[in-house]
Amino acid sequence: MSALPADTEHEKHGVAALSVLMFLFMFVLAVFPGLKAVEGLTWGASVDFHRDASFVRAVVEGHYGEDPTYLGGSLWYTPMVGWLEALVVWISGLSVDQVLVQMGAYTNLLAPIAFFIMAWYFFGPVRAVVCSAVFLFFIIQQEPGWAVPTYSPRLIPVSFCQWFLYIELILIDRAFRTTRIGPSILAGAGAGISFLAHAAPALISVLIIFLFTMREVVAAVRRKEPSTGWPRFRASMAAGAAFILCSLPLTWIVVGQYGMKVVNRSYFLYNYYGLTLREAEVFFYHNVALINLVALAGLWLVFRRKVADTTGRREMGRWLVLMWFAIATVLMVYSYVVAVLDMNYGVQLPGILPPFHFYFYAKAALIVCAGLAIWECFVWVLKRVRPMLVGVEPSARLKPVVIVFALVAIASTLNYPSYATRRDVFAVRNRNLAFMERTNDGEACVRINAMLPWDAVILCDVELSIWPLLPSARKVVATTRTMGNPYLDQKDRDRDRDLLLLGMQAPRADTGPLLDAYSTTHLLVRPGDLASMPEATRWFPNEVFRDEEYVLLKR
Amino acid sequence: MLQAFRVPSFVRLFVISFVVLCGLVLLCYRMAWYEVPATEVAGTYHRASIRFLKVDPLPEKVELRANGTLVLSAADGASIYQGAWTWDEKERIVRVDDPRWDRQIRLRSTLAGPRLSMRVSDLPLELDHPEHDEEVDLVKD
Numbered sequence: 155m156s157a158l159p160a161d162t163e164h165e166k167h168g169v170a171a172l173s174v175l176m177f178l179f180m181f182v183l184a185v186f187p188g189l190k191a192v193e194g195l196t197w198g199a200s201v202d203f204h205r206d207a208s209f210v211r212a213v214v215e216g217h218y219g220e221d222p223t224y225l226g227g228s229l230w231y232t233p234m235v236g237w238l239e240a241l242v243v244w245i246s247g248l249s250v251d252q253v254l255v256q257m258g259a260y261t262n263l264l265a266p267i268a269f270f271i272m273a274w275y276f277f278g279p280v281r282a283v284v285c286s287a288v289f290l291f292f293i294i295q296q297e298p299g300w301a302v303p304t305y306s307p308r309l310i311p312v313s314f315c316q317w318f319l320y321i322e323l324i325l326i327d328r329a330f331r332t333t334r335i336g337p338s339i340l341a342g343a344g345a346g347i348s349f350l351a352h353a354a355p356a357l358i359s360v361l362i363i364f365l366f367t368m369r370e371v372v373a374a375v376r377r378k379e380p381s382t383g384w385p386r387f388r389a390s391m392a393a394g395a396a397f398i399l400c401s402l403p404l405t406w407i408v409v410g411q412y413g414m415k416v417v418n419r420s421y422f423l424y425n426y427y428g429l430t431l432r433e434a435e436v437f438f439y440h441n442v443a444l445i446n447l448v449a450l451a452g453l454w455l456v457f458r459r460k461v462a463d464t465t466g467r468r469e470m471g472r473w474l475v476l477m478w479f480a481i482a483t484v485l486m487v488y489s490y491v492v493a494v495l496d497m498n499y500g501v502q503l504p505g506i507l508p509p510f511h512f513y514f515y516a517k518a519a520l521i522v523c524a525g526l527a528i529w530e531c532f533v534w535v536l537k538r539v540r541p542m543l544v545g546v547e548p549s550a551r552l553k554p555v556v557i558v559f560a561l562v563a564i565a566s567t568l569n570y571p572s573y574a575t576r577r578d579v580f581a582v583r584n585r586n587l588a589f590m591e592r593t594n595d596g597e598a599c600v601r602i603n604a605m606l607p608w609d610a611v612i613l614c615d616v617e618l619s620i621w622p623l624l625p626s627a628r629k630v631v632a633t634t635r636t637m638g639n640p641y642l643d644q645k646d647r648d649r650d651r652d653l654l655l656l657g658m659q660a661p662r663a664d665t666g667p668l669l670d671a672y673s674t675t676h677l678l679v680r681p682g683d684l685a686s687m688p689e690a691t692r693w694f695p696n697e698v699f700r701d702e703e704y705v706l707l708k709r
Numbered sequence: 710m711l712q713a714f715r716v717p718s719f720v721r722l723f724v725i726s727f728v729v730l731c732g733l734v735l736l737c738y739r740m741a742w743y744e745v746p747a748t749e750v751a752g753t754y755h756r757a758s759i760r761f762l763k764v765d766p767l768p769e770k771v772e773l774r775a776n777g778t779l780v781l782s783a784a785d786g787a788s789i790y791q792g793a794w795t796w797d798e799k800e801r802i803v804r805v806d807d808p809r810w811d812r813q814i815r816l817r818s819t820l821a822g823p824r825l826s827m828r829v830s831d832l833p834l835e836l837d838h839p840e841h842d843e844e845v846d847l848v849k850d
Contacts, residue, residue, distance in 0.1 A: 164716055172726060
């Protein structure tokens with residue numbers, strides 16, 4: 155070590171090179187379980203996969219913009235993940251479901267890469283390494299991967315789309331360093347593209363841009379120079395325009411066609427069980443952990459300590475982390491209140507998303523805080539052991555950096571066996587395997603998709619509407635409420651589906667008109683159900699398909 | 710960044726770091742994934758204590774007998790389940806004919822070696838859409 159280059163500039167470059175090496179080390183370690191988790195899978199068991207498969211099939215079958223579940227409905231779900239999956243299906247020739255269940259192990263690698271880039275950009279390479287170690291190995295523990303920001307091998311929007319926010323934070327910083335319109339347009343476009351992928355990172359980005367704009371405009375007014383706030387306001391308006399333009403593939407439909415009027419509120423009333431009061435013990439089980447304590451200490455440090463660096467990036471990063479955490483927390487609490495008031499008291503406040511999406515992003519901000527706290531703690535100890543380092547920035551010196559990287563490497567290695575075989579990877583894999591085993595590799599869904607035309611409408615109970623119908627992208631009278639189009643009335647559909655199923659058991663006057671009202675073409679039941687449905691063969695006399703689990707009849 | 714490689718002492722440090730980290734990757738891989746045969750899994754286990762989670766309805770004692778019989782017993786000794794078990798060595802999971810207990814016990818790696826753990830939720834794995842996959846460790850007697 156004594157022969158290390160004395161030149162500070164060389165040391166900085168050396169620190170950067172070692173940081174990249176350390177990140178690659180952690181990255182490779184994270185990739186192994188991700189790849190093992192999806193190895194050999196052809197179907198995913200998650201309802202989210204079924205929903206996504208329906209939208210991918212809509213694209214693949216040339217019906218982009220249409221609701222794959224309700225006849226006559228339009229696209230309502232953020233489409234970017236579906237586009238990506240459809241593109242890979244098209245290029246690879248693999249089945250939709252195989253692409254869905256395997257692709258996440260590769261695409262979701264963008265999350266740690268973007269996180270590392272973001273942390274490096276704002277806080278430098280050494281802190282980025284420490285933050286990335288927390289992001290990859292220490293925050294997840296035994297929580298579900300979709301509830302915690304980390305690398306999780308499932309291609310579901312919440313896990314995949316986090317990288318948009320991390321990159322967007324850099325774009326926001328660049329936009330607010332100048333009042334030129336170009337960087338603001340880029341930041342607005344980034345938020346708009348994020349919105350196509352997932353609403354949560356887009357909403358957080360838009361609110362950060364809004365609050366930063368307000369801060370600068372209000373400051374200008376307070377200085378009694380309101381005109382100086384105008385260039386900022388103009389640039390932010392340009393960002394808003396870029397956001398609207400880039401989000402048009404979705405907003406054109408949900409705003410233009412549906413007027414953003416949410417009728418079926420079930421989607422955002424859903425909650426992660428670990429965030430419910432009923433299962434509060436699960437929340438404590440996952441969150442009473444040393445890393446969360448460190449993260450809170452880090453949050454306090456970030457809140458209290460202004461950073462004076464020549465570039466101003468760390469100070470901006472500090473502000474961004476605080477604002478990101480505050481916005482995510484406020485939105486989480488608000489979404490939680492919306493769900494509680496609606497479900498318990500019938501009070502309907504405007505909903506946004508399920509609260510766990512914002513819990514996810516609040517935790518992401520806390521990861522940065524935890525990484526910063528660990529680094530600060532190391533520096534504090536170092537300066538007591540080596541007083542000559544007082545006044546020196548240790549992150550620019552090779553010797554302390556090598557020490558902290560060695561500690562990170564040792565901690566990651568010691569934690570690795572538990573991490574690599576965590577539930578998020580192997581319980582999920584086993585659920586997928588069990589699903590593949592039970593459904594004979596999704597046979598019923600594949601056959602329904604192959605045999606029925608795009609506009610076929612099937613009457614069935616809720617359970618069958620999820621499997622095998624939902625991923626088949628064939629229409630249904632009523633699906634489960636959380637997977638139904640939020641802009642179409644679900645209550646009427648639920649009621650009519652129940653009436654129609656009663657109409658299969660005994661003659662009813664409303665059966666014919668209701669079947670016609672929904673353009674119903676098929677009935678899907680279990681073989682055992684048919685005995686209690688004497689009217690079924692009267693309305694649906696033709697058997698299309700039968701196996702041990704399902705019978706499909708046609709009108 | 711590449712300028713750093715002009716300094717021989719840094720190149721030496723980088724190469725050493727690279728070699729050490731590669732070694733750690735290999736070590737991590739070996740610590741996480743290794744074969745555990747059924748004979749090693751067989752044995753009598755009791756449920757470890759766990760903070761916060763409600764695990765009382767779960768079996769207190771798990772016997773994975775070498776003859777292929779699984780016996781689950783409550784704390785008072787009452788039998789909860791008895792049936793055949795097999796070990797899926799590749800997936801490191803206990804397979805049982807009854808869906809309630811199938812894929813509920815799996816092996817995970819820890820720093821201290823392999824450890825069996827049991828799902829806390831009583832829902833069969835595949836039907837548990839919210840994914841209540843919290844687990845409690847099983848300690849070999």
